[in-house]
Amino acid sequence: MTFDEEYYNIGYLDRLSYQDTFVHNLDPRVKLITTMLFLFAVVSFPKYEIVALFPFFLFPVLLLTIGEIPLLFILKKVALVSPFAVFIGIFNPLLDPVQVTVLPGLTLSAGWFSFCSILLKFLLTVSTALLLIATTSFPGVCHALRQIGVPSLFVSQLLFLYRYLFVLAEESMRIIRARDMRSYGRRGTGVKVFVRIVGMLFLRTIERAERVYYAMLSRGFQGDMPALRNFRITAADLAFTASVMGCLYLFRFYPVSEKLGLFAQGLF
């Protein structure tokens, strides 16, 4: 994939957040808090836990279907960051060789369980975080953070990160285009040019930062970002929070998968 295509791909995530569904219309704070609780619940499981994690897929799946987010898009993004999780866990089967019997005749080292557990937790947390952004928009999440009391300094850093990510990407795109146009197919023309391009980009960024700061000062910035828009909590928000919290509690402290399995066994 070329750089250009990659760039337009970034913008897609917040185009998704323009939609008008039940999930999109929930108060950003509510979504943020429930997502945080969800993340805590998932990572709080002990390291060999696998079965009890499955019920948690309900939450991202619901967000995905009700929010009408394309599944493939989220999976692709998750796959993109998966190497991190894989490398964290890949040596567990070797480092943790205690043999555990799974089925009669099949024994595996305990490391495989912790590895699978890491992968499941990764899948759950990353997809949910992506869904939060895709249904709330990045600025929405920032507003919510500000309103639940995160210091303005951190939130404004995030806001600037988001705003200038695109400007920087566009700037790199222009430089790379200009280079390709004049390098006549001699791909990249080596590390030397690349290093100088990066240096160039860095200098331009500093200059831009200065101009942005002037623009902020000109418009009355005095070290504190102004308070952001107020949202209103509706009955739907409360109902959503209550049901998510209830489910999380249930999934965390009762062996739901086991009970379901026993129930299913009882049926046949």
Add this chain to the structure above:
Amino acid sequence: MSHHIIDFKNVFFHYPDGTEALRDISFRITHGESVGIIGANGSGKSTLLLHMNGCLMPSSGTVNIGDLYLTKKTRQEIRRSVGVIFQNPDDQLFMPTVYDDVAFCPRNLGLDEDAVRQRVHDALSLVNGLELQDKPPHHLSGGQKSSVAIASVMAVEPDILAMDEPAANLDPKSRRLLINMLKTFHHSKIIASHDLDLILDVCRRCIVIKDGTVVADGPSTEILSNRALLEENNLELPLSLQRS
């Protein structure tokens, strides 16, 4: 009631690397005047505009805005009355959505949320940009960004408007809308631009800057028809005057 006077007296400015950007600039702009600032690339136009609200402080000389003498203490106050619109709208629009960006100034003034909403609404309708309000700036076209940048400054109803190349990214229709809007703005305005037709249209008076100093100051019609002066400054006659 302060009168919106801008008074530069023997202003010098050099950048930390030693580049002399302004050399002995003096001029006085009175209430309600519209002034074009023209000159070659690198003649000091943008630096001059950054002095209007204290983003840069003169190395020597004085700047007076209204009744206030520009110092580090007074510049916050001065910034309330001087709206500066930067050349590159990506520098100007730093908030994640158009609404938040236009609301940045009014919120900094401590207005309540209803008043802010009203200001944003008024400012965006002034530039025909109401439907853009929930978009992030990176999804806007160059011209839309320029309009929003103007709205973001108009939202505090400044007494003095200083603009750096306001029409650079605009298509002819948006440029015409901008010109009409500028004509309805009755406070003092200062426009630095290479678009001499725009200056001829909007500004009564024109200041020519060369190497950081004023080389000509007079009525636009006179200066912009002076072919020798313009060509000396890497400029040429406005298109509307070339035909005759």
